[in-house]
Amino acid sequence: MPTLTIQPAGKTVAVAAGTTLLQALLAAGENVGHKCDGKAQCGSCHLFVQDGRKTLSKIQRDENEKLDSIVGVGSKSRLACQAVIGEADIAVELLSFV
Numbered sequence: 001m002p003t004l005t006i007q008p009a010g011k012t013v014a015v016a017a018g019t020t021l022l023q024a025l026l027a028a029g030e031n032v033g034h035k036c037d038g039k040a041q042c043g044s045c046h047l048f049v050q051d052g053r054k055t056l057s058k059i060q061r062d063e064n065e066k067l068d069s070i071v072g073v074g075s076k077s078r079l080a081c082q083a084v085i086g087e088a089d090i091a092v093e094l095l096s097f098v
């Protein structure tokens, strides 16, 4: 089972492949915005993936379009609701400015 490391909390939890980052973070007790309930419309679940980007599902059109409209997006940006966890470990950084 892959692990998910969450910064800045410094927490590491085991996650099941096939769950979204948003589901995994909420299950871990993290307070992640998800105003649109995971439909790639609000951008409040934006975070940075520090490690393990390649194990996540690829960015699809809806996510790409939303990311294009968000301030503060960088090369490590993903929408947690759209990124599905694969088999490898991953580390994310929750953002305080969203």
Ligand code: FES
Pocket (backbone or CB within 6 Å): 033, 034, 035, 036, 037, 038, 039, 040, 041, 042, 043, 044, 045, 046, 066, 079, 080, 081, 082
């Ligand atoms: S929960 Fe709204 S974009 Fe992810």
